[in-house]
Amino acid sequence: MSDHDSQLDSTAGIRARIDTSKPHSARFWNYFVGGKDNYEKDRELGDQIKEIFPGLVDVARTSRQFLGRAVRHLAGEQGVRQFLDIGTGLPTADNTHQVAQRVAPDSRIVYVDNDPLVLAHARALLTSTPEGETAYIDADLYDPDAILREASKTLDLSQPVALIILNTLGHVADHGKACDLVTRLMAALPSGSFLVISDSTATSEGMIAASNEYNRSGAIPYHVRSVEEIAAFFDGLELLEPGVEQVTRWRAETADPAQVDAYGAVARKP
Template sequence: MTEKPPSVDLRTGEPHPARVYDFYLGGKDHFGADREFGQRVLSICPPIRPLALANRRFLSRSVRVLAREYGIVQFLDLGTGLPTSPNLHEVAQGIAPESRVVYVDNDPIVLGHARALLTSSPEGATDYIDSDVVDIDRIIQQAARTLDFDRPVAVSALALLHFLPDPKPAGLLARLRDRLAPGSFLTISHVLPGLQKVADAYQGAMGLGTLRDRDEIITLFGDFELLDPGLVAPYRWHPDLDPAEQDGDALAELDDLGVCAVGRKPAS
């Protein structure tokens, strides 16, 4: 007889960052408290929804560029969040079926959706690690079951680091960068001080939200070399690859709200 997984208190009466983000994206994995909080945030800052959607499209474009132009077939996704198709492995394996992808999150709500993330192509592999992202040494140890860290790996931390207080992001990324092989990549998206009122709302409801300016975000890449076009709003990162990003004038309000970039570890 198959054992039932342990029950988890999803605390559906309280807003949850992953579910609220799912609400912004137009998903279905959220509850009344998440929608109520999300609507309050949208009343404070209506562009938060197009920013979330642009960030999700940036994920797909960045993975496509790394797979097609740089031959990357290994991906480590930190702070995965709720699955919203297309997921990272769907994009990567759609280009290179042999791609191997490891997702990391410690949220019981995300863990409950893990099976949706673990449908790999026959040629490739996916894995899921239940871990706090700050425990980077444990993550690398477990990810090594699926990924070869002697070869390039693309690490993504999207809409994640602004939930961690200083100095945690700098410390964990420094340890991570040291463990990656030359030719590896680090992809980051992060909100800017223009979202102070939104951060205040998150702090009040969930005790979360750490804003950083552009210079502080760039330092998170260490000595990694940023790919063109550098640190920009998500819709400005290779918009030519996505028809949804072609009308830049309509998205210009996002320029002071969030940024993204992809950095590459130089040769030794």
């Protein structure tokens, strides 16, 4: 193990929960966006997949940019002041609370994840403007009731909330189950709340091959879906323009956005 790797698991109480013998999605993604919070197995797999499908690096980078545009729009144009970010992953540049609080310093953000390395870095997420608040929940997507119960300690769930689930629902193997989890979470939020989702999609042979290689690595599998399956997460909600689109093309800020195998959308609960 390198000196860098040794530093990563020096946090008391965390080492026993971190499995460095196989890749992990949060650390793997962190490597792809240029972060340093990853281990040798994550980097090895990342390099293998870059050879198979270099476009996955673009998916990682542009998905983060989509998050920024969505949060800026919700805070700036829609007046949202509460954000529930599930599957937040490891902190990098422009996390949800940073983007939201630059626009509206009184924004309140709750992050949800159950990865021990993310937990070890929670303090980096727990910075906030004096006017707002940022909290972190160690919880599982499969337990919406626990997420909502803990989130209610920071957020007022009688007022609109933006629910954000990026690059996470692919870990739920059954599409029907994934839709049910989203429905249960949105059902607890009031009218005027928003849903933000993006995920990698089975829209090229390269992405499918990369997904298969990742799933053979021993990491928790990630299932790329069709665009129609991504759209189904928004059933019953009012899609904001331009609807379900490639993440690069959702309110693009460039004239010729790149083609990527990741789709997302933002929708309002009527």
